[in-house]
Amino acid sequence: MKFKPLSHVSFRMFGALTALCAFCASVSTAQQAPSNQQEEALNIVMIVVEDWSAFAIGAYGNEVVQTPNVDRFAETAVVFDRAYCQGPVCNPSRASFVTGLRPDTTRVYGNGEEMDDFIPAGAPSMAEILSRKDGAYLATTGKIVHKWEDAGRFAKGYDFLEYSHPYDKPPGFEGELRFLPWVQGGPREPEEEAFYLADKEMARRLREAREERDAKLAAGAEDNWPLRKPFQQLHAEQLGDSGLPAEMMEDGRIARSASGLLADLAKREEGPFFLSLGFYATHTPLLAPKEFVDLYDSDEMELSPATPSKDVKVPQVARRNGRNYDIFNGFYPEFDPTPERERKALASYYACASFVDAQVGIVLDAIEANGLADNTIVVLFSDHGFQLGEHGMWSKYSLFEQSTRVPLMVRDPRAKANGQRCDEIVELVDLLPTFCDFWGLEKDSLFEGVSFAPLLDDPQQEWKQAAFSMIPIGGLGRGVRTRDFRYAEWRKDKAHATDQSGEVVHELYDLTRDPLEQVNVVDDPLYQEQVRYLSQLLREGYHAAQP
Incomplete structure (x- = not known):
């Protein structure tokens, strides 16, 4: 079914009223496992989408983008309005949530640092930890880590591993390995999709x-x-029409493979299963089947009002020194970001969002069709966000809200708060500790996240004070996000925030007055108390912000 696109975007703020009402639970109560975790372990389906901005989902307030499947899922899940990644680029974010560790510990700050080489020996591993559950079966398809060939030891624990690129069997992996089924007439590898272009x-x-x-x-x-x-x-x-039908595109193949896996897993009689699946859209190239491209008229797209000309004292390093690292990368001048091409890019991004929403719908339908809805926890999130022209920036790789904030929805059939929104701060580093609670597994002492399972029963209880993210630009930028403010420090090396030597560039934004982060108030006399508090919080780190 097609819907006529609207001519404007309005981002509504959800959950603010409930957050202001009261924080009625004590810290000790918050640390207890909720009642829905005391019963027999349920299956877990983890769906991670690459580069999907929370600002490009209907359930998060975008009135233009068409995401009916995820919007319906949100009505049955706990929707987290303040979820943040630890590294707003693929590799560090995924290294963080599959280990429960932060980038300073994984030592994976960018895409060039291979997990096997940089993450210390003995680090926790999602698959290895979850495989300890008696009778559990672990399967994965699509993108979970940045590249399995760079993260082979983190495949250990999976019983079934499926990927869309051919590669050698990861060392130590003892399960079944399969290449994503090829569709007759379609590309054999994602890179080949470029040659099916309508353009x-x-x-x-x-x-x-x-x-x-x-x-x-x-x-x-x-x-x-x-x-x-x-x-x-x-x-x-690349933008627009991929020239391929949905079932031939990589995400279409992943969704259909996952549907088949769910049908097989539903027949298991011993122990729960864990199925992790990763979709690639909305990553560049912003290509989608024509049926989704046709949902959006480029001429009707309204570009972000957060133009660089309106930025006040926003440091250049925070804006990547004027560079884009993905789309609008400057390598080909004919693809510079003119208003016309930016509108087409925005329409293409929305088309990709609608396409991946349809693939998520295939998976959700398979859960229902195979009788799994009442005994399966579904966790849906993105590895990081995506800049859609704010501050002249496109794609991820910044500490602005559009890059660090992620969609996160969790449906546990037993949870008391399904259908509600949570305005408390959570982080992707919290996922693995939460999964441990789902299955009653002992949490690794090295974890640097905390289980948010209690919020599934009581989403209004007081939780974390802040989220922490970092990105390697001009050295390393570190940011701390509280309910009302974002503070960041940029250093010319990867020194910890406790190191106060050397030149440091500072940022502070009051998001209650400036939600698009265009006025850096770090030098404003009225905000010096906040600067002192947040700089201290950044130095003390995540321990000082825990619930």
């Missing part, structure tokens, strides 16, 4: 760039970033 000129240019790269490799060139850059940067600039 034949772009497809031609991509083919030429790839052939040039392949020729250099054949001649003995090193497969490095400078060699891959022309193809990959051009690849990121």
Whole structure:
């Protein structure tokens, strides 16, 4: 069913009234496992979507984007309005939530740091920990870690591993390995989707760039970033119609594979199962099947009012020094961010959101169809957000709200608060400790997150004071987000916030007055008490903000 797109975007604030009413539970009560965790362990389905902004989901207030499946799911789940990632780029975020550790501990700050090489030996692992549950069966398909070939030891514990790219069996993995089923007539690998483009000129240019790269490799060139850059940067600039039907695209294949897995898992008679599945849209290239592209008229898209010209004392490093690292990357001047192309990019992003929503719907329907709704916990979230032109920025990779805030919805059939919203702060690093509570497993002493399971019964109880995120730009930026403020410090190296030496760039935004973070008030005399408090909180770290 198609809906006529609206001509404007309005982001409503949900849950504020309930958050102001009262915090009626004591800290000791908050630390107790809720009643819905005392019963027999249920199955867990974890759905993670790449780059999906909370600001591009109907259930989070966007009145233009069409996400009917997730919106319906939200009506039956606990919706977290203040959920944050620890690293607003794929690799550090995923390294964090599969270990329950923060980037300073995983040592994975960006996409170039391989999990197997950087994460210390003995770090917790989601699959290994959950596999300790008696009778449990663990399966995964799609994208969970950044690359399995860089994170092979974190595959240990899965009984079934399916991926869309061919790769060697991870060392130590003893389960079943399968390549995502190929659809006759479709691309065998996601990269090949570029050549199915409805935009034949772009497809031609991509083919030429790839052939040039392949020729250099054949001649003995090193497969490095400078060699891959022309193809990959051009690849990121694609917008609109993929030229493929949904079932041939990678996410369509993942959803259909997951549906089949759920049908098989429903027949199991011993122990719960854990199914983790990862979708790629809304990551660039912003391509979707035509039926979803047709939902949005580029000419009707309204661009963000948070233009760079309205930024006041916002430091350049916070805006990536004027660079985009993905779409609008500057490598091809003809794809510079003109208003017309930005509107097309926004419409294409929404089309991808609607496409991935439909794939999530296939999975949710399979849970219902196979009689799993009453004994399966469903957790839906994104690894990080996505800048949609705010401050002149596109894609992730910033400490602004659009990059660090993520959608997070949890439906436990036994939870008392299903259908309600939670305005308390939670973080993705909290997911693994929460899963331990779901299955009654002992939490690893190294965990740096805290289970938010109590909030599923009482979402209004007082919880964390703040969320912490970091990103490697110009060294390293570290941010702390409280209910009303965001404070950040940027240093020229990766020194901890406790190190006060050297040049530091500071930011402070009052999001009660400035929700788009356009006025840096760090030097305003009226905010110096907040600056002192938040700088101290950033130095003390997450321990000082725990519930």
